[in-house]
Amino acid sequence: MKTYLECIPCFLKQALFAARAATQDESKIKRVLDKVAGFIPDIPLDNPPPETARLVYGAVQDITGVSDPFKAHKEKSIEYALQLYPKLKSVVLDSEDPLRTAVRIAIAGNVIDFGAHQRFDLEAEIKDALKMELAIDHYASFKQSVEKARTVLYLGDNSGETVFDRLLIETLQKDTIYAVRDVPIINDATIEDAVKSGIDKTARVISSGCDAPGIILNRCSREFLDIYRTVDVVVSKGQGNFESLSEEKRGIFFLLKVKCAIAARHLGAREGGMVLKDNRLLVG
C-alpha cells in the first residue's frame, strides 16, 4: 500500500503520541514534530507508510534519547493478555470450529496498537470478535491452505497481541516460525516480547531483521527472506505488515483490524472491520 496524503498528518500525530510517551519535556516534543515536519517534503508517496513510520520513531529516539517509549505499556499488555489466555484457550478448544475461533481471537488481539489508536477495550473487542461478521472473510481458503501446509511463517505485530497469536499457532499445529521486529518500535513485539508471551513454547521466534513497524522486504535479513520465500503458508498480522506486503506476489493471509479510513478504502472493508484476506483472491 502506498502512502496516501491522509497519512501525512497521521505521521505527525504518531510522532506526538510517541514523543509524549518518551518525555514530558515540551521543547523536546516540539523538536520531534519539527524534525518530522522536515521529512514531509521528501516522503516518497510510492513507499508504504511503515517506511516513513521508521523515520518518525527514529526521530523520537534521536531527540528524546528513549529507544523504547512504550516498554512499560508493552509489558502491561502482555501481562493482561496472559491473564486472559487460559479462558480464551478453553473458548477455542470448546468451540465447534477451533481454527475459526482462534482466527477471530487473533484478529481481535490486533486492536492492541499504539500506532493507529491509543485507546481500546480488549475484552469487549474479543466478545464482539466471536460473533462479528468478518469484513473480508477468506476463511475457507485459509483453512484449506493450512490443512495442506507443513510449514508456516507467522508475522507478528503488537506486543500483547502476541498472546493471541500464540493461541492461533497452537491451534494450527504446524511447524511455525514467528517473526518479529528487529528493535523496539511503537508497541510492536521484539523477540523479548514474543518470549514473554510464551510463543517460544509453540514456535521458533526470529527477528525479521527489519526495524520498521512492518515487513519491508529489502530491509529484512537473509535468514528471514529464505524462510519467507520457501515456507508453505505466510500469516501476516496487523495493518503495518499489510501496508508493507500488500503488493506482494506470493500467497499471504492477512489478519487485521482495519485501523483507518485510508486502509479501509484500500482494502474495500469498513474501518474497524476484521479482515482475513487471502491476497491471491479478489476481495469478497
Added chain:
Amino acid sequence: MKTYLECIPCFLKQALFAARAATQDESKIKRVLDKVAGFIPDIPLDNPPPETARLVYGAVQDITGVSDPFKAHKEKSIEYALQLYPKLKSVVLDSEDPLRTAVRIAIAGNVIDFGAHQRFDLEAEIKDALKMELAIDHYASFKQSVEKARTVLYLGDNSGETVFDRLLIETLQKDTIYAVRDVPIINDATIEDAVKSGIDKTARVISSGCDAPGIILNRCSREFLDIYRTVDVVVSKGQGNFESLSEEKRGIFFLLKVKCAIAARHLGAREGGMVLKDNRLLVG
C-alpha cells in the same frame, strides 16, 4: 488560548481537507502539505491557533489558486439553515424563556464547522441542544448583561450558523453590530454570507478587518476596534473566536460547541459540549 502541540498535526489535517476541497490535483495538494510542514518549526506556541490557521489557508490559496474552496458548501449551509429558520423562530417564540432557547439554538448552529469537524447532523444537533445541559452555563450573567445593555457586538463564525445567530440577535432586541471575516477563510462567514443569511435585516454587518478564522485584535480594523472597546456586550461565536480572544480582559460571552480535546481541556468542559461562558467568571 495558546497553540498546543496537539494543534500541529491538526493544522496539516485542515490543510489537507481544504486543499482537497480546492483541487483534485494530488501533486498540488502534496505541495500544500509540504508548505504547511515548512511553517511548523516557526509556529510560535504563544500564538493563538487561528494565527497559524491563517497561514495554512493562505497556503491552500497560493498553491491551488482557489480563494474560497468552501464557497458551494457555504451557500448550501445557508440555504439549509434558512429552510429551518421559520420553524426555529416559532420554537423560540413559543418557549418559556425565548432568550435561553435562542442561545441554545445559536450554540447548536456552531456545529457547522469545516475547520474542526467535517461531518455533522444539524437537525439532530438542534434537537439535542434544546434539552442538553450546557457544559458551562453562565446564562444568568448573560441575561443580566443583555438586559442592561444598549449595544451588542456579535462576532460571527461559520456560514449557515449565521442564520441561527440572526435568531438570537432578533431575540436580544438590542442595537447590534455583527462582525465577520474580512475575506473567505474555511467556511467562515463574510459580509456576503451574513447578508445572504438575512442578518442585515436585524443588525449592522461589518468586517472585523481580520483575515484569520478568529478575531486577532492586532489584525482588526480601527472601526472594529472602536466598536469592540466601547460596546456594552460582546457575544463571541465559535472556537476560533474563543481561541483568539480567551485571554482578553474586557467582558465577552463565548458561545460555542467544544470542537476538540485541547479546547475542552483549556475550557474545563467536555469535547462536544455546549458552552456559554462569561470570561469574567471562573468556570462552573
